Amino acid sequence: NAGVMQNPRHLVRRRGQEARLRCSPMKGHSHVYWYRQLPEEGLKFMVYLQKENIIDESGMPKERFSAEFPKEGPSILRIQQVVRGDSAAYFCASSPQRAMSTDTQYFGPGTRLTVL
Amino acid sequence: GENVEQHPSTLSVQEGDSAVIKCTYSDSASNYFPWYKQELGKGPQLIIDIRSNVGEKKDQRIAVTLNKTAKHFSLHITETQPEDSAVYFCAATFPYNQGGKLIFGQGTELSVKP
Numbered sequence: 460n461a462g463v464m465q466n467p468r469h470l471v472r473r474r475g476q477e478a479r480l481r482c483s484p485m486k487g488h489s490h491v492y493w494y495r496q497l498p499e500e501g502l503k504f505m506v507y508l509q510k511e512n513i514i515d516e517s518g519m520p521k522e523r524f525s526a527e528f529p530k531e532g533p534s535i536l537r538i539q540q541v542v543r544g545d546s547a548a549y550f551c552a553s554s555p556q557r558a559m560s561t562d563t564q565y566f567g568p569g570t571r572l573t574v575l
Numbered sequence: 576g577e578n579v580e581q582h583p584s585t586l587s588v589q590e591g592d593s594a595v596i597k598c599t600y601s602d603s604a605s606n607y608f609p610w611y612k613q614e615l616g617k618g619p620q621l622i623i624d625i626r627s628n629v630g631e632k633k634d635q636r637i638a639v640t641l642n643k644t645a646k647h648f649s650l651h652i653t654e655t656q657p658e659d660s661a662v663y664f665c666a667a668t669f670p671y672n673q674g675g676k677l678i679f680g681q682g683t684e685l686s687v688k689p
Binding site: 567 | 619620677
């Protein structure tokens, strides 16, 4: 039973380029959360998605960041025109279909983005 | 607002001793409190969680206690081992949020010295 999968594990981009981070939830999970961890800091919520719907994007920066979770395929976090401040570890978590506020979230290994 | 405070930020114990990490949360309506362990270069791993209808939960050397009146919950690790060394995060969900996003504490770096 595979866990949450994220790729790539490491991503290097130059300023101004685009970064695409992918997340495949655990089998049977249809709810995905994205969190960001800046160096030496805790985890901050970014966005919560169900299949084909964004439910809560209250933690997403207003510009350059977008997320999707299509009917088929992984969830994608997209960062356009990256800046050095975007350098961080980005984690995806998934939860079962019930998606009650007390559902357990299981985290993937993360994508570590470095912006040169 | 939504806030979780975690203390201490660093904790060093001798192997075999106990470790306690404490968190407080801002909203009495919070109803779910997980604890995650994060090793260097890895994702957070759930180690134990507690829901607001119970006051204590135990799993081998790990226990969590919840005081709803004080809006406070704690992680207790007994008989610590070097492999317990990691960063530990507490978190809480706030039921008025759709789907239960996690609000994390700042983390505690636990070091267990052999």
